[in-house]
Amino acid sequence: MYDKIVLEHGAGGRLMHELIQTISNVLESPRRGVDKAILNTKIGKIAFTTDSFVMKPPVVKGCDIGMLSVNGTVNDLVTMGAKPEYLSLSLIMEEGLERDFVMRIIESVRRASEKARVKIVTGDIKVVEKGGCDKIFINTSGIGMVYRGVESSTLNAKPGDAVIVTGSIGDHGAAVLAARGEFQLEADVSSDCAPLNSVLEALVKKRVPFHALIDPTRGGLATSLNEVAESSRVSIEIEEEAIPVKEEVLGFCEVLGIEPFYLGCEGRLVIFTPQAYADKAVRVLRTLEVSKDTCIIGSVVSRSKKGEVRIKTRAGGLRALPMLQGIPLPRIC
């Protein structure tokens, strides 16, 4: 146990999940460990979620903290089965920040909200003294209406479901790591940051049923699959060969000795749909720009009390793919 908060508590892995469990005890949430809310109201189910964004550096190729803070919350609502409607925007800035930089971020927020078709209806700004925060932190909360008849949880993956991912994985994580420049590696990797409401809309409109939706952000695909496996109590098997990873992301991972399954995405959904609808889902989603590389990467093979994820490797072996633990650390040798 840790007496103090360590960086790993925020890395998206097991420590963070334990911490969220603790925090969710104070939430008026229907279930333990769930940090977002579905509110039953007279006009229907309303999804409500909040997220804080810190990004180091705040601008990377294909994404900045402004864009991320809109899309992050929009996509959170999407995974709850909701149509995102309204967002709040709260900025905490460090004294000494360039005005031009702030304007650029605000403009990016505006453009992202336009693209995601959400309205920012309330906001706040705080400035803290130099060193009080790292350049700029942004919090957004969002509300949206849950689509009628949509099961809005990640708990219901069932044996026989196909596992579908809407595009290449690890792009955002690799873009951030590359932009940090700590590795002195030049990598031409662009973030996948994008709003995913059109993906959900297409699934609903074309009547593709699904049992679970999740966006593999922090902790990456591996962590998300484990979340679904644990909460749905199923065993998931995916094929390394089928998982779309861009060549430049793969190369970047190889050099650093990390696996792309643990790098976050900010514009991808993982969808669990009954096998009979899998091909239809792929067909439907490939017509959208944001999900044009959609493909089936595996399936739910059986029920399993503790929930497990296995990967069939390219070399033909079968092994477990556990949740991210700690922060991926570069090796010594």
Added chain:
Amino acid sequence: MKFLEEYRDGELVKRIANRANELLGRIGREVKIMEVCGTHTMAIARHGLRGLFRKNLDLISGPGCPVCVTPNSGFSLVFQAAEMGKTVATFGDMMRVPFNGKSLSKLRGEGFDIRVVYSPYDALKMAEDEPEKEFVMAGIGFETTSPLFASIILECRRRRVSNLKLISLFRLIPPALDALLKAEDLHIDGLILPGHVSTIIGVKPYVDIVEKYKVPAVITGFEPVDIVESIRMILKQLVEKKSMVENEYVRTVRPQGNPKAIRLIQEVFKPVDAEWRGLGEIAESGLALKDEFKDFDAVEEYGLKPVEASEPAGCLCGQVIRGSKKPTDCKLYRRACMPDNPIGPCMVSSEGTCAAYYYAGVE
């Protein structure tokens, strides 16, 4: 991707594994092959290679994880430097190593200045940018790492940087192999020799050892095809009753190694007797700064004193490192000891045997 796809070709892996299995069938008895390098341990786990072979092949992991083989007395020096208020520059895998209930990650949380670097050059740059601070590098690693640090020490001298010191805990692989093969309880039938270390030291340092103990050994790359092929080569030697050093990793390892890197090591360091976790003291198996570089020795300069710490109760890291026990033999494995709450060092580093088993889901 070129040079990746072809070495991960599932069909090719299967074909080579089948030939290896044929040889295993002919040998009949249990064959114990040790992979010496932590990156091999991880690759075997990550690609799920264990399951490709007949049951009479036992792949055991050796002392190939730098953080794991560093004894507590070595860690104590690094912790002391941090607690004295020095800025400690270290590679990431040191951060969570448990030591007496502490870790560098926890110390950083308490406000001590501990920085993760990806290369010792980062430490040099920091030392130059912040001349008011005193920097200490945790020098942990094998022949692959020590030449980098040697070049930094030479650079410090050239640029007259005096606020950067080193705790040298570097270890050498060949003496450790000698110690392992000498041990009577291990019965190692073959060695998968480290690819990276061999890139530096070449083929020669292994020849005497292999001759002395009559054990087949193959220098091996890190992709599935490399590893499966090298296992096949070792088995073939066993069937033909041969014992020699072969080089499977010819695309990278040259017979003479990297003479420039070897010269760097020899210029700055001298071999000394050194303690290894799990293996005890091994003659001339560590590197210390030569006398003319004493000014850069943090231990001398700051009067650091090694402190012994007892191993956590039940932790089998020592035996896991020498290959006499497997992570699954340890009662703590997966129950109390996990990568984000490690009890022993083998669960910390990405090259640690316990972490490799954990990530591969071995129960």
